[in-house]
Amino acid sequence: MQQKAPQAAAPQRIRIEATDASGSFSGYLALPASGAGPGLVIAQEIFGVNSTMREVADYYAEEGYVVLVPDLFWRQQPDVELGYSPEDWQRAFGFYQGFDEAKGMEDMQAAITALRQRPEVQGGKVGVLGFCLGGKLAYLAACRTDADVAVGYYGVGIDAALDEADKIKRPLTLHIAELDKFCPPEARDRIVAALKGRPGVSLHVYPGMDHAFARLGGEHYHKPSALMAHERSIATLKDAIGPHYDLSALWDKHCEYEFGTRNVDDTMSTMVAEPYVNHIPTMTGGVGYRNLHAFYSNHFVNSNPPDTSLVPISRTIGATQVVDEMLFCFTHTTEIPWMLPGVAPTGKRVEIPLLAVIKFRGDKLYHEHIYWDQASVLVQVGLLDPKLLPVAGIETARKLLDETLPSNTLMQR
Template identity: 65%
Template sequence: MGQMIEITAKDGGRFNAYLALPASGKGPGVVIGQEIFGVNANMRAVADNYAEEGYVALVPDLFWRLEPGIELGYDEQAFAKAIDLFKRFDIDKGIEDIAATVDTLRQRDEVEHAGIGFVGFCLGGKLAYLTATRTDVSCSVGYYGMGIEDLLDEAANIKGRLVLHFAADDGYCPADAREKIKAGLAKLPKAEIYVYPGVDHAFARVGGMHYDKPAALMAHERTVAAFKKEIGPNFDLSALWEQHVLEEFGNRDVPATMATMVAEPYVNHIPTMTGGVGYAELSRFYQHHFVHGNPPDMKLVPISRTIGALQIVDEFILSFTHTTEIDWMLPGVEPTGKQVQIPMIGVIKFRGDKLCHEHIYWDQASVLVQVGLLDPQGLPVAGAETAHKLLDESQPSNRLMKRWQDSEGR
């Protein structure tokens, strides 16, 4: 997605940086601080991801003074080489090079906001803290930075937002070091510190031995939320979702539906594991098993909507008459003609101004009861009553609890 550009250092030297642009060609600027393995394929992929989030992302080669253009893998030999580079790396010069990168990014025509963000990993995590103390970035985010507890005398210089992500099992930054950092930053109004239990150093490195997807997703969402507070971009997620739903259910237009999504989206209907991963599979699913196969009277009634930095959580009631075979909800079940009302939850995540994924939840037992495939007698399940009670909370509770009457008057 990106290209290499050249940056002039404060002392006159020149070094390369990987530049990735959002689909729109413009957006706020974010500098990305490398790990000790150089600007390798992993760091370029990180930049591409931030570009898809709507940022003009720039990854400077911070090892250029030692070995320009170094790209290392993660085997034992590469790790030894990376440690050697790390030991010889001049932190102060590195921050000067980051400052030069910030200036270069701010001057580019593609950057729409005067404020610049920084996010760094491993070595870059430590540099994130120092970037916050020694430059004018609006928001700096560090992942599992090492040695920050020894640099807290610089904390008073921080004027922007600082977000630090730590792994609870990280031997490079143990609990006592994290406590010192928390105490040293406690008085800063825009300092956020997050510790992720049960994970180790480099938990956000995709494909790494310590990669932990849940922790990485949480940290990324918090990172982008912090950037949005300070530099944007701010999209109307509700309007974007409404447009997707209109194309999907109103116009039943598969190409238009796919156009509202990222290049490689995915949809997961949790109870039946239907949907698709990637453009080709999801487009096939929408075309042949979803958009044109839903009953003509299918309707969504919104109940509530919660909008976050990167996602929407929708609560709604889906109703339909089972007049067609619904592959995604009742695969292999012939139409029964039954009426169905079911509460549903949709977790819709965005990357930039496009939908990234949908996680859709409902009570499959309730659906089966309503179409006559499951006898609720003696089972702790209910039919359309679940939807009725969501709309009218005065409907009786606890009818499935045989011992409910035993507690009356107690």
């Protein structure tokens, strides 16, 4: 029976008491699969606590955070949820123009306090993450609240609050879109000039990017920049408040199930609910639990030759990633669909340098990007003549282990 990774508890709506005794407002609460972790308050865009903000909350819950998205427009209208049609844009700007920033920051502190007091929040640590309007509120949270860390994406109007910069006492990371139409170049330059070099402040300007480059499905969404920004955000958050996982040990356990015990269900149990694997040279793998389980079962875990071995060369551990450099060695005694699809066994020995980039969400693998030199594999199994092309065979593996072997031999030839 196929066993999926543990699922998080269903998100819920909670009530947060305003600090000025004017009432209470709602917040969307998402929990990690473990049920506990550091706290993270997400400050909304100008479209309210809509499906986008809830999806972001679920995403960060998967990273291991107890996430709360407070309704910051409640003083104008409770539970605003807008889309991105022209009409909704007009309504959103109306709420933005009517937003009382001072009261909004009081509500942010109320949300931070409420989250810090919840039993699911371990160690009482709470950070702030914000987008657009929320990007500025994240900056102000670093100045005015007791949040332990703050991260802001393309904040609007930060340049008007730079006189508060001396109040920043906790780590702050800002993601700035170079071509943000809501933050013209002169405003961006003032922000960078005022904040650059301050202890604990990290600024990242994304060349060629416009506002909302990290909003999935948005007009200006740019996946490479969004991925880089997310990696930097998680690095900032983990350094300040956690959670801390032994990614190296988690990756080793995954490999043990793949190549040692060769158990597909155990392998999948180390991964998120919907993971993916991409073997870059041959475009083999699977996207999503069902497809990846079938791929592992039919084309990978039980399809590697009996003498397959992985020889570690180096390992780099990041905030959310493990990068392994290794030698992948085997005798081609069985068909290997993921590396040599459709190629009958040749009996040839293959030793190939291989690079694995392993991305985690929380303590579960999210994806694997695997790279190797397919031309070298084809040379070693006799399907490519190295005399006709500038390619090499097993020599690539040997030179990785012995850098004193001759260089530039293909050039000399």
